[in-house]
Amino acid sequence: MQNTINLQPITLQQLGWQPFFQQQLTLEDYEQAVIARVIAHHRSGYELLTKQGRHTLPILSQMPLMTVGDWVLLDQQNRFSRLLDRHSLFSRKAAGTKIAEQYIAANVDTVFIVCSLNQDFNLNRIERYLTLAREAQVEPVVVLTKADLCTDAESKRQQVQKLDPMLMTECVNSLEPESVQPLMQWCGKGKTVTFLGSSGVGKSTLINTLMGHNEQKTAGIRADDDKGRHTTTSRSLHFLPRGGILLDTPGMRELQLADCQHGLRETFSDIEALATRCRFSDCHHQTEPGCAVQRAVESGNLDPRRLKNYLKLLREQERNSASLAELRAKERQFSKLCRSVKKERP
Structure with a gap:
């Protein structure tokens, strides 16, 4: 273990710790293990956050495949010991022709399915994301962005609502704090939310507004087809002002389903x-x-x-x-x- 960075003290509850994970610990775990949550995933390793601070964990061949949101146990030397069972997991078939499963996010309570109200509005894609969310048994909320640039926002919202009368659907202007306020009911203390959506639908702008500052880079869309550009390139956790935990994922142009x-x-x-x-x-x-x-x-x-x-x-x-x-x-x-x-x- 290397590159330990000291942060302000944080509790496990603030990290999203729940009774589901507590029940997996033995008395020895309580006495000896260090509990950590994966807050970022890079090619060379994982970033972890514990009550003591931030750590980096290099990826080793004997370790199980992990993703952002996972809970792990470390030994006293901050080496990997055990991956705790997940209560939810988002995964997909790897993009392209490669036959492999790719993990997207773990231990999520609510997923915001983000779709813009411009030419990118696509019911087929929303149904694809809903399938992924319900397979993971995570509550979905459809967030329709760029309402300020759309003249028929309510009509499109009703189209989404017809997919499922019980589906929570919100139209927002991601630049306006008051407009995104309804989303805060899912962002309570210790609750983990994630965003799924294509590039350019306004996820990064929405995150910045929820965070109250510019946490994520933003970029415009191509004017000729309303297609977006990638601004988020890795998965990471962020802490919301009200105590919620926001798990950001890169925009996905391709999301192939498997085992759904x-x-x-x-x-x-x-x-x-x-x-x-x-x-x-x-x-x-x-x-x-x-x-x-x-x-x-x-x-x-x-x-x-x-x-x-x-x-x-x-x-x-x-x-x-x-x-x-x-x-x-x-x-x-x-x-x-x-x-x-x-x-x-x-």
Whole structure:
């Protein structure tokens, strides 16, 4: 362990400590271990925060994969000892053709799904983020930004609300403290919130307003297509004035789903309910006779856009889940081979 930086004393509760984590500790842990939370993740290592201050932890091959928001135990020499079980985890299939799982954030209480009200407004993308949030079993709140630049903000908010009548949806002008004030109800003491959204939707501006100062760099959007530029390039934790903990993540142009069966069922519960009334239990909701889902589309009770996106995400998560399952099987076989080789050595 190296590069320890002394900070103002902080309690575990201020870091987001909850009974869920407390229950995982033994008496020996209480007496010997140092409890730390991962507050930033870099290529070479992790930044941790404890009651004693800030530390850096180099990434070693024998350590489990961790991400921002994780809780870990250190020994008396501030070396890694154990990763505590998570109560929530956001992950995705790694971008591009690479077959790997990428962790986004851990131990989050609320996720702000940020979407701007300009040309970037996209219901399909919001449904994708909702699937991720519900798979992680984290409360989602849709935050529609740049309300000051939109003439039909309420109409778009109603479109989002139709996705789920119980979904919390807020329209904000990220530059105005009064406009973002409704979001503070999810940012209470010890509560961890995170932001998910594409580049350029105003996450960094929103964070600066919530923080009360310029914590994050901001950048404009391209005028020709309203597409954003990356301003956040790493995951990190920030502390809000009211005691909440804000976990920032880079904007993601690509978010491929994997192992999200539960999240899909929750996000598209209306289609799942209709499917139970189809004539065939394995109905694909295309041209099969007696398809209750297609009848709902024809009668105007189901938006064809929503069905198309559901089928697309369903195929995507099945394909990616199968690829990741195959990768995990190969990794288990390799680990087993390594253990057998070690046993055979004299």
